[in-house]
Amino acid sequence: MIKKLREHELLTKLLLILFIALFAQAATISLFIYHRSREAYIEQFDQSNRMTLQKIQHDFETLNDNIENTLTLLAESSAVEGYFKEGQQTTLEKINQLRTVQKMNDSLAPIFPNIKDDIFLFGENGRMFISNDMVSDLTADDFFQLELIQKVNANPTATQMVFTQFGLTKRDKHSPSVLFIKKLRSTLNQTYGYAVVAITSDELAKIFSQSVDPQITQIDFVTDDKKIFASNLAHRIGTTFDSFDQLNENETLTKANQRITRLPLYRQNSALVSEVNVHSIADQMGVILPIILYNIAILFLGGIVVYIYLNRNTKSIYQLVDSLKQIKEPVATSVPVQGTYEIRTLSTTINQLLTTISDNHTQSLQNEQKKRALEIQAMQAQIQPHFIYNTLTSLKFLVWQQENEKAVSGIDSFIDLLRSTIGNKNEIIPVEEELKSVKSYIAILTLRYGEAISTKIMVPEELYSLYMPNMIIQPIIENAYLHAFQLKKSGFITLYAMIREDTLTFEVVDTGDGYDTEQSPKNRDYFSGIGSKNVHERIQLLYGEDYGLHIDSVLGVGTSVTITLPIIKTPSKHP
Numbered sequence: 001m002i003k004k005l006r007e008h009e010l011l012t013k014l015l016l017i018l019f020i021a022l023f024a025q026a027a028t029i030s031l032f033i034y035h036r037s038r039e040a041y042i043e044q045f046d047q048s049n050r051m052t053l054q055k056i057q058h059d060f061e062t063l064n065d066n067i068e069n070t071l072t073l074l075a076e077s078s079a080v081e082g083y084f085k086e087g088q089q090t091t092l093e094k095i096n097q098l099r100t101v102q103k104m105n106d107s108l109a110p111i112f113p114n115i116k117d118d119i120f121l122f123g124e125n126g127r128m129f130i131s132n133d134m135v136s137d138l139t140a141d142d143f144f145q146l147e148l149i150q151k152v153n154a155n156p157t158a159t160q161m162v163f164t165q166f167g168l169t170k171r172d173k174h175s176p177s178v179l180f181i182k183k184l185r186s187t188l189n190q191t192y193g194y195a196v197v198a199i200t201s202d203e204l205a206k207i208f209s210q211s212v213d214p215q216i217t218q219i220d221f222v223t224d225d226k227k228i229f230a231s232n233l234a235h236r237i238g239t240t241f242d243s244f245d246q247l248n249e250n251e252t253l254t255k256a257n258q259r260i261t262r263l264p265l266y267r268q269n270s271a272l273v274s275e276v277n278v279h280s281i282a283d284q285m286g287v288i289l290p291i292i293l294y295n296i297a298i299l300f301l302g303g304i305v306v307y308i309y310l311n312r313n314t315k316s317i318y319q320l321v322d323s324l325k326q327i328k329e330p331v332a333t334s335v336p337v338q339g340t341y342e343i344r345t346l347s348t349t350i351n352q353l354l355t356t357i358s359d360n361h362t363q364s365l366q367n368e369q370k371k372r373a374l375e376i377q378a379m380q381a382q383i384q385p386h387f388i389y390n391t392l393t394s395l396k397f398l399v400w401q402q403e404n405e406k407a408v409s410g411i412d413s414f415i416d417l418l419r420s421t422i423g424n425k426n427e428i429i430p431v432e433e434e435l436k437s438v439k440s441y442i443a444i445l446t447l448r449y450g451e452a453i454s455t456k457i458m459v460p461e462e463l464y465s466l467y468m469p470n471m472i473i474q475p476i477i478e479n480a481y482l483h484a485f486q487l488k489k490s491g492f493i494t495l496y497a498m499i500r501e502d503t504l505t506f507e508v509v510d511t512g513d514g515y516d517t518e519q520s521p522k523n524r525d526y527f528s529g530i531g532s533k534n535v536h537e538r539i540q541l542l543y544g545e546d547y548g549l550h551i552d553s554v555l556g557v558g559t560s561v562t563i564t565l566p567i568i569k570t571p572s573k574h575p
């Protein structure tokens with residue numbers, strides 16, 4: 001996978017860049033849409049919330065009016081005054097007055113729809129009245145002993161709202177409640193008791209609990225001393241609203257992620273406080289999932305379109321790259337001209353360059369071949385005079401010894417040798433001709449050195465038809481005669497030939513003095529002659545470094561020179 005990506009690096013990078021661009025564009029548009037939608041939604045929600053708060057404010061005022069009307073009816077009833085005022089009354093009068101109070105209670109309209117309330121009447125004469133079948137948790141005397149009564153008496157207002165952490169019935173004993181208390185005054189303006197409408201905080205919260213979502217909007221009724229006496233979050237009832245003083249009436253304060261609004265609740269010195277969670281509003285919008293799906297769709301569809309387009313337009317580039325990879329040698333070749341204008345221009349230019357490179361390569365090969373031919377001719381020119389000089393020296397030695405017959409025989413062999421070497425202008429000759437020259441040269445050397453050094457040629461006849469460079473073996477035989485027998489005066493020289501590992505191998509083995517192969521060439525004579533050196537270089541120039549001469553020698557035992565050549569069956573195989 002990584003290799004594939006590397007081979008298509010351009011397409012991968014372009015796709016990655018365009019994908020990032022598409023993602024950035026989609027994200028930017030999405031954020032813009034989200035923020036604009038969020039602002040519009042919050043603004044719309046604010047308007048809706050303002051209307052809801054005004055309705056709650058109105059409902060509370062309606063509730064307060066209904067309570068005030070109920071308490072006023074009770075306070076102005078002569079039956080109530082007669083029953084709860086101190087004085088001498090017969091039992092029958094008490095019963096009649098109680099019945100009248102009961103009938104009046106039964107005729108009272110509900111304080112507010114769906115809100116349960118309890119009406120209590122407490123008289124200083126110790127009597128009390130409950131509007132329903134509930135059992136009071138307090139006697140009249142207990143009620144008058146409450147601390148809140150002292151606060152009510154200290155306030156000249158006729159009707160007051162008081163928040164308590166308890167209810168007045170056995171049922172609501174542990175429930176935070178709101179008490180609407182009205183002083184019962186006689187015609188002489190003397191207080192003889194109290195009329196109370198008791199509503200638990202949970203019941204009072206029904207004014208707004210069904211109108212708002214507590215996950216988004218938190219509604220609190222707060223007294224002037226910062227106490228929360230009703231809320232759509234039950235755990236807040238009875239707690240203190242710490243930031244109440246920071247709020248101005250009929251204004252909205254933005255604090256952290258909350259938008260806090262305060263509206264007055266008239267007549268009771270309390271306030272309606274709304275806290276709206278902006279994050280919850282945004283979540284309620286329901287646009288995040290559509291935006292995510294929109295981005296995924298845009299990236300998917302856009303990615304497909306971009307991939308098809310880029311793949312179509314970069315395909316010609318990769319075909320051009322593949323064509324260039326297949327060009328192993330600078331020979332006459334070309335790459336396909338296709339694709340966009342730029343790619344076609346590039347392909348045309350590459351073809352022109354390939355043509356120029358091919359022409360230059362061909363010219364370089366020709367020049368190199370000429371150079372190599374000149375080098376080989378130079379080496380040959382060095383070998384031949386060297387060989388002629390040594391041969392003539394041997395004939396001179398015979399003449400000096402007055403060995404006329406041997407000298408004549410040597411001259412005949414020398415003539416044959418010249419005819420097969422210098423007279424033959426071919427660089428590559430059959431093995432048979434090379435061996436014929438070697439035999440003529442051995443005959444000349446035998447005339448000089450006698451039979452003390454015996455030479456034997458062991459070459460299979462099936463190798464005679466193969467081809468090899470001329471005058472390759474003669475310098476090795478010459479070295480063996482001239483240098484291998486300095487200490488020893490007799491021995492054997494044997495020439496072997498064979499096919500070994502797809503190469504034509506000649507091996508010249510002598511039983512002469514041998515030498516230390518670790519000795520510096522400057523300090524030894526063997527294989528240091530110009531003829532043998534040039535033979536090795538000629539072979540490598542002709543066939544490469546895989547071919548040439550290799551020497552193994554053991555001091556006092558002898559030397560083996562191995563000549564490695566390619567198998568050439570016809571002269572045309574010559575490079």
